[in-house]
Amino acid sequence: MRFVLMAIGLSSMSSAFSSRPRTPNRRYLTVRGGASTSPPDIKVYYGDFPFWRAECVRVALHVGGVPFEDIRDWAEGKKYATFGSLPVMMVDGKVLSQTQAMATYVGKLTGLYPEDSWLAAKHDEIINGCTDVTNTVAATMRIKDEAEKIRARASLILPDGRLTLQLSGLEKLIVENGRNGVAIGDSLTVADLAIWRLAGWLSDGILDGLPRGYVTNPENAYRFPAIAKVFATVDNHESVVQWKTKHSKFFSREEQP
Numbered sequence: 046m047r048f049v050l051m052a053i054g055l056s057s058m059s060s061a062f063s064s065r066p067r068t069p070n071r072r073y074l075t076v077r078g079g080a081s082t083s084p085p086d087i088k089v090y091y092g093d094f095p096f097w098r099a100e101c102v103r104v105a106l107h108v109g110g111v112p113f114e115d116i117r118d119w120a121e122g123k124k125y126a127t128f129g130s131l132p133v134m135m136v137d138g139k140v141l142s143q144t145q146a147m148a149t150y151v152g153k154l155t156g157l158y159p160e161d162s163w164l165a166a167k168h169d170e171i172i173n174g175c176t177d178v179t180n181t182v183a184a185t186m187r188i189k190d191e192a193e194k195i196r197a198r199a200s201l202i203l204p205d206g207r208l209t210l211q212l213s214g215l216e217k218l219i220v221e222n223g224r225n226g227v228a229i230g231d232s233l234t235v236a237d238l239a240i241w242r243l244a245g246w247l248s249d250g251i252l253d254g255l256p257r258g259y260v261t262n263p264e265n266a267y268r269f270p271a272i273a274k275v276f277a278t279v280d281n282h283e284s285v286v287q288w289k290t291k292h293s294k295f296f297s298r299e300e301q302p
């Protein structure tokens with residue numbers, strides 16, 4: 046639960062936007078197989094904070110215009126948590142858990158997912174890379190001594206540190222597979238939304254020991270310019286700006302870089 050409380054990411058408001066998502070697929074997948082022209086009944090369960098795991102699912106549904114119930118009640122969600130962790134979603138009364146499975150599902154539902162099989166695999170690779178980064182940072186949250194925690198994080202961001210290695214993996218995937226400021230292909234996918242919130246969490250200055258603007262500032266010494274570009278693309282996307290306005294208590298801080 047401590048990790049959950051610390052997982053709150055903050056990001057800012059900005060306006061103009063460059064690339065639009067592809068048209069959402071209006072033939073919705075049903076939980077019994079086949080397709081339907083009406084969207085399934087969707088509930089997303091998580092806490093009341095914009096950590097990337099739930100936020101990429103929520104924002105994908107928002108951007109794709111798929112209605113859903115946004116249930117920000119941790120205890121309620123836990124009742125349905127197949128593996129004991131959140132987020133989970135309910136689709137026509139059936140539970141789906143695991144961030145990557147949910148990201149892929151909502152991506153297909155909204156059209157924010159690559160049609161090409163290779164790029165689809167690369168998309169999923171990014172989601173799982175975000176999980177690796179999360180696990181690395183989460184391990185430092187268990188360190189009780191504050192000075193030791195900061196030392197541990199300082200070592201993670203050294204040129205040969207574990208966080209540097211994992212973020213360089215995300216950077217490489219974006220460089221190899223994305224164009225026009227998105228991570229995969231040339232239009233917005235759920236992977237961009239995941240990177241946006243992961244980057245915001247790492248860069249907002251709320252994690253002691255990680256510098257403000259750590260991965261969102263393309264000019265600083267850490268240099269993750271492709272991640273920073275994806276962050277900017279999503280942060281300026283008109284539907285995302287609308288989402289941030291609706292949830293301004295999380296997105297009102299002065300933004301990095």
Ligand SMILES: N[C@@H](CCC(=O)N[C@@H](CS)C(=O)NCC(=O)O)C(=O)O
Pocket residue numbers: 046048049052096098129130131132142143144145176
């Ligand atoms: N493998 C899961 C991990 C989810 C996870 O670790 N969620 C955290 C919150 S971000 C959690 O529920 N932590 C508390 C717990 O496991 O009891 C996924 O990919 O969704």
